[in-house]
Amino acid sequence: MILRHRTKPLPLQKLDAAIPRLSPHFPGLPKMKEDAKKQQQGYSGELKVDYFFDNLAPMYTILHDVYLRENNKNFQIDSLTIANHTIFIVDSKHYQGSITFNTTLRQLTRSDGTIESGFEYPITQVKNQKFHLQNWLKQHNLGHIPVQCFVAIADPSTVVHVKGSEEEVGKHVVHAAELPEQIMKADRQFGNKGARKLSNYQIGKAILSKSREFDIDLFKRYGVKPADILPGVICPDCGLRGMERVYNGWHCGQCSCFSRNAHKKAIEDFLLLVKNSITNKECVWFLGNINRGLATRILKKSGLVYDKQHRCWRR
Ligand SMILES: [Zn+2]
Numbered sequence: 001m002i003l004r005h006r007t008k009p010l011p012l013q014k015l016d017a018a019i020p021r022l023s024p025h026f027p028g029l030p031k032m033k034e035d036a037k038k039q040q041q042g043y044s045g046e047l048k049v050d051y052f053f054d055n056l057a058p059m060y061t062i063l064h065d066v067y068l069r070e071n072n073k074n075f076q077i078d079s080l081t082i083a084n085h086t087i088f089i090v091d092s093k094h095y096q097g098s099i100t101f102n103t104t105l106r107q108l109t110r111s112d113g114t115i116e117s118g119f120e121y122p123i124t125q126v127k128n129q130k131f132h133l134q135n136w137l138k139q140h141n142l143g144h145i146p147v148q149c150f151v152a153i154a155d156p157s158t159v160v161h162v163k164g165s166e167e168e169v170g171k172h173v174v175h176a177a178e179l180p181e182q183i184m185k186a187d188r189q190f191g192n193k194g195a196r197k198l199s200n201y202q203i204g205k206a207i208l209s210k211s212r213e214f215d216i217d218l219f220k221r222y223g224v225k226p227a228d229i230l231p232g233v234i235c236p237d238c239g240l241r242g243m244e245r246v247y248n249g250w251h252c253g254q255c256s257c258f259s260r261n262a263h264k265k266a267i268e269d270f271l272l273l274v275k276n277s278i279t280n281k282e283c284v285w286f287l288g289n290i291n292r293g294l295a296t297r298i299l300k301k302s303g304l305v306y307d308k309q310h311r312c313w314r315r
Contacts, residue, residue, distance in 0.1 A: 002057050003204045004211065006050055006064040011216040012039040017269040018218060020239060021230045028222035045094025045154035046078055048176060052152075055180040056081060061204035067214045068136050068207070075132040076214055080207065081183060082200035085190035088183050089133060089149040091126040092176070095119075095158050101173065103164030122151040123172050140206060146195060148186055152176045218273070229273050231286040233266045235259070245290050263287050263298055277307065277314040 015036040022029055046064075053062050061082040068075060079090040097112035101123070108119045126149040137143050151173045153160065162169045174182050191197075218224055232242040235252040236259055243250040249260040270278055270286050278286070283295040290298075299306075304313035 001201075002053070002062045002064070003201075003208050004063040004065065006046060009039065009043060009065070010213055011218075012036060012043060014216070014218045014272055015039065017272050018224060018229065020234055020241060021232075021269065021273070022224070022228055023230070026224075026228060028224065032222050041094055042092075046092045048094070048154040049079065049090065049092040049152045049179070052176050052179050053079060053081070056083075056183060060084070060183075061200040063204060063207060063211070065214070066207060066211045068133070068210055069212070070132050070136040070139065073132065074212075074214075075129055077129050077133065080133075082198060082203050082207075083183060083187040084197055084200070085187055085195035086146040086148055086198075087133070087137075087203075088186070089126060089129050089147060090152050090179065091122060091129065091149070092152050092154050093122055094154040096155065098159035098161060099153075100161040100163055101169045103162065103168050123169070126151050126172065140210075142203060142206070144196070145198060145203070146190060150174055150179065150182065152179055226274055229269075231266075232288050233262045234269075236262055236265070242288060245288070245294070264302070267298075267302055267304075271315065277310065277312040278304070279312045283313075 015032055019029070019032055019036060022032075050064060053064075056062060063080045063082075064078070066077040066080050068077075077089050078092045081088040081090070095110050097110055099108060099110045101108055101121075106121045106124060108121050109116050110119060111117075130147050130149045134143070134147050137145055137147070149172060153173065153175050156175060156177060158175075160169075160173065160175075219226070230241065233245075233250050234241050235243050235250075235255060235257060237257040238252060238255040240252055240254040243252050243259070243262055245251075246258070249258055250262040251258055266287055267278065267283070270282065274282075274286075278299070280292060280295050280299065283299055284290055284292055287295065287298070299313050302313065304315060306313055
């Protein structure tokens with residue numbers, strides 16, 4: 001079964017929420033947009049690979065997006081499968097064009113036909129994750145469990161070339177569609193060698209209980225200050241910030257669209273970007289100076305819980 005599903009990563013959620021709420025002249029904006037694009041590509045690649053794990057879910061225990069701490073270091077695993085005899089780490093990679101693994105220089109280059117660019121060597125990356133996971137397992141009295149690792153190529157049209165040892169690359173790198181079979185095969189081999197049968201659900205629960213949510217401090221990383229986050233309800237159709245409150249909803253002055261619930265996203269943005277609670281006064285301001293009574297009605301219907309002591313609303 002799938003014990004942990006993938007959701008949009010928090011850093012990407014924050015970037016997507018912050019970008020339309022910053023002044024177009026904000027100095028960190030180009031970098032933020034570039035990072036959001038990269039993270040979105042990575043996330044899309046991971047989702048493509050996840051699709052193939054569904055075939056394994058009836059047999060094994062699967063956790064997506066695992067984030068653990070070992071020896072004062074955090075490490076992140078895209079997908080972790082606890083099979084009958086061994087644990088598999090899968091790192092999803094999304095490359096367009098063709099890629100070349102150079103096993104001598106331990107280097108990866110990608111070519112889109114005109115430009116060649118270099119990347120961190122994915123086999124080294126996934127082996128580092130394996131090293132950390134093995135240490136983590138030891139610390140949690142699970143050190144007897146063998147760990148194997150794969151790099152999954154998300155896009156079936158990515159052409160993989162090898163300079164050097166094809167065998168070495170083939171041991172670790174697979175197209176996503178091949179993953180279920182490779183994992184089952186490798187697991188059987190461990191079984192045939194006499195590896196003991198794992199109680200995969202219990203191990204999965206133990207890992208899940210220690211897994212955290214990967215996050216970034218948006219303010220530190222990009223020099224954003226809370227005051228830089230601009231208020232207003234954003235139009236779901238054209239992206240204009242500052243929809244106007246009309247009877248029973250919101251009207252966009254730019255594209256004339258009407259939305260009943262566009263304020264929900266604004267409140268979510270506030271909780272994600274500004275602070276983890278919202279007062280009536282903050283709601284009035286953030287939704288574009290609406291009247292107090294309306295702010296109260298909106299907050300009461302928002303699904304948030306009222307904190308009497310601090311007179312604010314929170315999740
Ligand atoms: Zn609009």
